[in-house]
Each structure stands twice: as C-alpha cells, then as structure tokens.
Amino acid sequence: MTLDGFDSGRSARIIGVDWASLAEDEAKRLKALGVDEGAEVAIVHRGVFGTRDPIALRLGNMTIAIRRAHAHAISVETA
Amino acid sequence: MSRKHTAALVGNPNSGKSALFNALTGARQKIANYAGVTVERKAGRMTLPSGEPVELLDLPGSYSFDAASPDEAVTRDVVKGTFEGEAVPDVLVLVLDAANLEQHLVFAQEVLELGRPTVVALNMVDLAERDGLTLDPEALSEALGVPVIPTVAVRRRGINELAAAIAEAETHADEEAHRRWHLTLPERRLSAKHMAKGATLSKSTRHTIENGVDRILLNPWLGPVILFGLLFVIFQAVFAWATPFADALEGGVGVLTEGVTGALAPSLFRDFLTEGVLAGVGSVVVFLPQIIILFAFILLMEASGYMARAAFLMDRLMASVGLSGKSFIPLLSSFACAIPGIMATRSIADPKDRLTTILIAPLMTCSARLPVYAVIIAAVIPQTTVGPGIGLQGLVLFALYIAGIVGAIIVALVLRRTVTKGAASGFIMELPRYQLPRIKDLAIGLWQRAWVFLRRAGTIIFVATIALWVLLSFPKAEPGESQLDASFAGSVADAIHPVLEPIGFNREMSLALVPAMAAREVAVSALATTYAVDAEDEDLAAEGVTSQIAALWSLPTALAFLAWFVFAPQCLSTIAVARRETNGWKWPVVMVAYLFALAWLAAGATYWIAVGLGL
Numbered sequence: 001m002t003l004d005g006f007d008s009g010r011s012a013r014i015i016g017v018d019w020a021s022l023a024e025d026e027a028k029r030l031k032a033l034g035v036d037e038g039a040e041v042a043i044v045h046r047g048v049f050g051t052r053d054p055i056a057l058r059l060g061n062m063t064i065a066i067r068r069a070h071a072h073a074i075s076v077e078t079a
Numbered sequence: 080m081s082r083k084h085t086a087a088l089v090g091n092p093n094s095g096k097s098a099l100f101n102a103l104t105g106a107r108q109k110i111a112n113y114a115g116v117t118v119e120r121k122a123g124r125m126t127l128p129s130g131e132p133v134e135l136l137d138l139p140g141s142y143s144f145d146a147a148s149p150d151e152a153v154t155r156d157v158v159k160g161t162f163e164g165e166a167v168p169d170v171l172v173l174v175l176d177a178a179n180l181e182q183h184l185v186f187a188q189e190v191l192e193l194g195r196p197t198v199v200a201l202n203m204v205d206l207a208e209r210d211g212l213t214l215d216p217e218a219l220s221e222a223l224g225v226p227v228i229p230t231v232a233v234r235r236r237g238i239n240e241l242a243a244a245i246a247e248a249e250t251h252a253d254e255e256a257h258r259r260w261h262l263t264l265p266e267r268r269l270s271a272k273h274m275a276k277g278a279t280l281s282k283s284t285r286h287t288i289e290n291g292v293d294r295i296l297l298n299p300w301l302g303p304v305i306l307f308g309l310l311f312v313i314f315q316a317v318f319a320w321a322t323p324f325a326d327a328l329e330g331g332v333g334v335l336t337e338g339v340t341g342a343l344a345p346s347l348f349r350d351f352l353t354e355g356v357l358a359g360v361g362s363v364v365v366f367l368p369q370i371i372i373l374f375a376f377i378l379l380m381e382a383s384g385y386m387a388r389a390a391f392l393m394d395r396l397m398a399s400v401g402l403s404g405k406s407f408i409p410l411l412s413s414f415a416c417a418i419p420g421i422m423a424t425r426s427i428a429d430p431k432d433r434l435t436t437i438l439i440a441p442l443m444t445c446s447a448r449l450p451v452y453a454v455i456i457a458a459v460i461p462q463t464t465v466g467p468g469i470g471l472q473g474l475v476l477f478a479l480y481i482a483g484i485v486g487a488i489i490v491a492l493v494l495r496r497t498v499t500k501g502a503a504s505g506f507i508m509e510l511p512r513y514q515l516p517r518i519k520d521l522a523i524g525l526w527q528r529a530w531v532f533l534r535r536a537g538t539i540i541f542v543a544t545i546a547l548w549v550l551l552s553f554p555k556a557e558p559g560e561s562q563l564d565a566s567f568a569g570s571v572a573d574a575i576h577p578v579l580e581p582i583g584f585n586r587e588m589s590l591a592l593v594p595a596m597a598a599r600e601v602a603v604s605a606l607a608t609t610y611a612v613d614a615e616d617e618d619l620a621a622e623g624v625t626s627q628i629a630a631l632w633s634l635p636t637a638l639a640f641l642a643w644f645v646f647a648p649q650c651l652s653t654i655a656v657a658r659r660e661t662n663g664w665k666w667p668v669v670m671v672a673y674l675f676a677l678a679w680l681a682a683g684a685t686y687w688i689a690v691g692l693g694l
Binding site: 022023025026028029030031032033034036037038044045046047048051052053054056059060061062063064065066067069070 | 142143145147148178179181182185186210264265268290293294297299300302303387390391392394395398403404428429505506507508509510512
C-alpha cells in the first residue's frame with residue numbers, strides 16, 4: 001500500500017519509492033531528507049480541507065511536510 | 080601569518096547555524112550578495128582566544144552537495160573552493176543539531192570527505208536533553224575524526240571552546256580524512272545511524288514538545304483559526320503600538336524644523352532645509368516604529384519555528400491558486416518589504432512557482448505603503464471602535480491588506496493558467512523544532528532591517544524628496560499665483576492628470592505619484608512638501624499633512640488613493656530586484672504593466688462606487 005492511505009500515527013516502513021513519478025528536484029530533496037527505502041515514518045498531521053493535504057511525517061527526530069501526491073509514490077508496510 | 084583568516088559555518092537547515100553565527104560574531108555582521116548570484120552572503124568578524132580576528136561566513140543551510148536549490152549550490156561551491164571570487168575557508172565549522180544527529184550526520188560525511196580542517200559544533204544540546212537524549216561528544220569525535228564541541232548557541236554555552244577549537248584546527252588539516260569516507264548515500268545513511276547510536280548514551284521515550292504543540296497549532300480546524308488570529312493581532316499591533324513612538328519621532332522633527340527656522344534668516348536655503356529635507360525625510364522616518372513592529376513579529380515567527388507551520392497550514396490554500404506553502408514565507412516577508420520577499424523566493428525550487436510568487440509579491444502590502452495608508456486613514460476614517468478592542472481605523476487597514484491578498488489570489492490564478500502554465504508544484508519542507516527565540520538574535524535581525532530602511536530613507540527617498548522640492552519651488556510663482564501651478568512639477572502633474580482625473584484624483588495626488596515612483600512612502604513626503612510649499616499661511620503649513628488631507632480631500636478621493644496604493648508598483652527598487660531575480664526586463668515590465676492597470680481600475684471602481692453611494 002502507499003503512504004497516503006496509511007493510518008495516521010502508526011509506524012510505516014518504506015519499501016519502495018516510485019522516483020520516476022516525482023520531479024527531479026523533489027526526488028533529490030526527499031532523498032536528502034532521508035525519505036527513502038528502509039526508512040521508518042509515521043504520519044503525524046494532515047492538512048485541512050477535502051483532500052487533507054499536505055501531510056506531516058515523523059522521521060526520526062524530524063517532522064517533514066510533504067504533499068499527498070508524494071506520499072502516493074511511496075510504498076510502505078507496517079513497521 | 081599576515082593573510083586574513085576565514086572560517087565558514089556549514090550545516091543542515093534548522094541546525095541553529097544563524098544563532099551560532101550571532102553568538103560567535105555579535106552584531107559585527109555584513110550582509111551582501113555572492114557575486115553573480117542572488118544568494119545572501121552573511122559575513123561577520125569573530126575573535127580567536129589569541130585576539131586574532133577571523134572572518135566568519137554563515138553559509139546557506141544545505142541537506143546535500145547534490146544541490147536542489149541555488150542556495151545549496153553556493154554552499155557546495157564555496158566549501159569546495161570552486162566559487163569564483165570567494166576564497167576557500169581556512170576552517171569549516173560543521174553545525175549539527177544534537178537532537179537530529181542521525182539526519183545531520185549524512186551531510187556531515189559529505190563535508191568531512193573534503194578533508195578540510197573541520198570543527199564540529201554539536202549544537203542545541205539543551206534541546207536534545209529536553210527530548211530525553213544524553214550524548215557523548217567524545218565518542219562522536221572519535222567516529223568523525225575531528226573535534227566535537229557541544230554548544231548551546233542561544234546561551235553562549237561552548238562558544239569560547241568552539242573559538243579555541245577553530246584556532247587549533249587551522250593548523251591541523253586532516254589529510255587522511257577524504258580516504259575514510261567516499262560512500263554512497265545509503266551507505267552514508269547507515270554509517271550516520273551507527274555513529275548517532277554510538278554517540279547516544281541514553282535515550283528516553285519521552286514525547287517531544289513538538290507533538291503536543293503541533294496537535295494544537297496544526298489542528299485542521301484550530302490551526303488556521305490561530306494563524307488568522309495571529310495575523311490580525313500583528314496588523315492591529317502595527318497600527319496601535321507604534322503610535323507613541325511615531326508621535327515622538329514626529330515631535331522630534333518638529334523641534335528640528337523650529338530650530339532651523341529660528342536659527343536661520345529666511346532664505347532659499349532655509350526653505351530647502353525645512354520644506355525639503357526635514358518635511359520630506361522626516362515624514363518617512365516616523366514610520367520606522369511600524370516597520371520594526373512588523374519585522375519583530377516576522378522574526379519571532381521564524382525564530383520560534385512557527386513560520387514553517389504557517390507554511391504547512393497555508394499550503395492547501397496556496398495549492399488552490401497553483402502555488403505551494405513555500406510561497407507563503409516570501410509573501411509574508413513581502414508584507415514588510417517586497418525586496419527581501421522576492422529574494423526569499425530563491426528557496427522555491429520550481430521555476431514557474433517562483434516566477435508567479437515574484438510577480439504577485441508586490442501585491443502584499445509592504446511597510447512602505449503603511450505611511451501612505453496611515454496618513455490617509457488618520458485623516459478620513461473616524462477614530463471609533465466597532466467592537467471590544469477593534470478600532471475602525473485598524474479594521475480599514477486590515478481590509479486594505481485583505482484587498483492586496485485577494486488581488487494576489489486572482490492574479491496568481493490567472494498567471495498559472497496563462498504565462499506560468501505548467502504542472503502543479505510540490506511542497507516538501509522540514510518543520511523545525513520549536514524554540515524560544517533569543518532577544519539578542521531578534522535585536523540583531525531588527526537592527527539589520529531597520530538599517531536597510533533608514534539607508535533607503537537617507538538615499539533614494541532623500542534624493543527623490545530634494546528633486547521634488549526643486550521641481551516644486553522653481554520657477555517661482557508671480558504674486559497672486561499659486562506656487563504649485565507655476566512650478567515644473569505642476570507641469571508634469573498636468574501631463575498625467577487627465578489619466579488620473581476620472582478615478583477621482585486631485586492635482587496634488589497626481590503630483591505626489593511622480594516622485595513616489597522612487598518609493599511609495601515618498602508619496603507622503605511629497606504631499607507634505609506640496610502642501611507645505613503651497614500653504615500661504617505659516618500655521619496651516621505646520622498643521623501637518625494629515626489635517627490638510629482631512630480638510631481638502633473628499634472621502635471617495637481618499638479611498639481611491641488608498642485603493643491605488645494597494646496595487647500600484649510604485650517602487651523602483653522592487654522593479655530592479657525583480658529584474659535581477661528573473662534575469663531580464665521581460666517579467667518586470669509585465670509586472671509593472673499589470674499592476675498599474677489594476678491600480679487604475681481599483682481606484683476607479685472605489686471612487687465611482689463611493690460617489691454612487693453618496694459618501
């Protein structure tokens with residue numbers, strides 16, 4: 001399953017990222033932040049309206065905001 | 080050694096680099112641009128324990144040498160010594176967030192791989208302790224092969240030790256260093272994990288403050304309400320709190336004017352001093368308190384970590400007009416001044432996003448418009464309240480800000496469907512940890528911004544004011560003729576007035592718009608100068624521009640003037656910055672054309688509706 005559909009608050013392990021679906025700079029930025037295969041993340045906050053965009057992730061001691069579209073490119077399993 | 084010594088701070092964004100920079104250099108800082116690029120170059124002077132001075136550079140925060148933004152490219156090039164005109168720093172001070180070691184050690188390895196003399200500042204150890212983390216600097220030093228100094232920049236903890244380590248490091252380049260690293264990104268991550276683990280003595284599972292605070296501040300419903308409330312408080316404060324200080328400054332200018340009038344015999348030179356210099360520059364400088372209050376809030380939001388949360392909350396809204404939450408910070412800065420705002424768009428990676436943000440930045444009500452708004456509002460809007468603690472004047476000011484924002488939304492929507500058409504942009508951003516801002520850091524930031532404003536007042540605005548005074552004072556009027564009608568400025572105003580008359584502008588207003596091209600706030604000094612020169616009665620001249628406007632302008636005319644300034648691109652510096660940031664004249668021309676068209680339409684609509692309503 002992909003990260004955007006994952007429950008808030010639960011730990012997820014990233015098992016793959018569809019880098020080709022992301023813009024080059026965004027892929028670079030995500031990798032630099034450590035959002036990559038093997039990382040453990042948890043959704044801690046979601047945005048306001050309808051699509052509940054953006055999403056705030058917990059990664060280690062960092063909180064990272066991404067869009068749902070990015071989360072959709074990230075495949076996860078329960079950690 | 081006779082050569083000037085240099086050191087550079089390098090590290091991830093949000094590692095507390097700037098606070099450390101302030102702690103090491105104090106207020107001895109110089110802000111400029113790197114040659115050829117539009118990235119801010121922050122340099123300062125620090126003193127080694129030996130008393131020797133070192134130039135310290137605060138390099139832009141960076142996640143990787145594989146740069147995703149122009150800022151990161153500067154950091155990479157300077158550190159690697161490939162940036163033309165910039166000497167490679169003698170010592171690198173690698174700043175790591177103690178509570179974020181595993182993340183920050185990834186970039187750290189890239190830096191250490193260079194084999195430059197390096198000192199690690201293990202920064203914000205107090206926040207790590209707050210999060211229940213006890214670290215072992217010695218173990219980390221062993222793993223990295225360079226000295227590690229625990230610091231708390233905001234409390235000056237470890238600052239002297241760091242300075243000593245910098246002095247020491249200069250003589251010890253680690254020639255072996257680059258042979259120890261050379262890893263791929265996944266390898267670096269793994270190694271970072273091991274090093275972080277090895278340097279961690281104990282780690283409690285205590286919940287960080289962030290989770291609790293963010294649960295409220297990022298709450299889907301409460302968060303936006305809090306943000307909107309905060310913005311409202313900021314704008315009320317800008318208008319209310321500044322008044323006593325502005326009054327004091329105004330009084331000071333009055334005393335000076337009287338002094339000059341008393342000391343000198345009536346002459347052209349005395350008129351030049353009182354009607355030109357003091358009336359003009361004085362009426363702009365009195366708005367310094369408002370600018371400082373606005374910047375104080377912006378700096379507070381940045382330093383506390385709330386600004387990124389505001390971007391998070393605004394992202395959805397910005398996405399609906401084709402932008403991202405990242406545009407929120409440049410646009411919010413533009414409320415103080417469009418110039419730092421446009422320069423802050425450098426952090427937006429997507430070029431179309433960035434261009435759109437640059438084009439709409441002038442629609443955010445900058446502090447230069449405050450003087451114009453403040454004078455007109457004080458003159459024509461009654462000082463009543465419309466609810467507990469809500470003044471009508473503040474409410475009108477708020478409405479003007481909203482008008483600019485609504486205009487920006489519409490323009491952004493149009494731009495994203497036409498000239499900057501393209502795929503919707505993304506939003507990836509680290510939300511830094513909350514921190515108590517330190518007064519000294521705030522003070523340094525405020526001083527730098529106030530200085531920029533005063534320098535503008537002392538140069539562009541001064542020159543424009545003097546030029547206007549000359550245009551207004553010559554040729555001299557015949558007896559019985561108004562000085563304004565006879566002057567050069569009168570002729571210029573006559574030329575543009577037919578275009579502005581339909582939207583309710585009187586001749587003084589048309590006249591004030593000419594020098595206001597230099598900077599919006601000059602409109603106020605221009606009006607002051609115009610009325611001071613034109614007044615035959617000394618007392619009337621002294622009464623100030625506010626009472627003149629109250630007496631001479633109709634309400635629809637005053638409202639039309641306010642509406643004009645919501646949109647009009649009356650700032651040469653903004654146009655110049657837009658040219659520099661977009662590398663050409665095309666986009667500044669587009670910007671100026673659409674803004675003038677909007678200004679004319681908005682002022683016209685305001686005037687016609689107000690007249691129609693019988694105001």
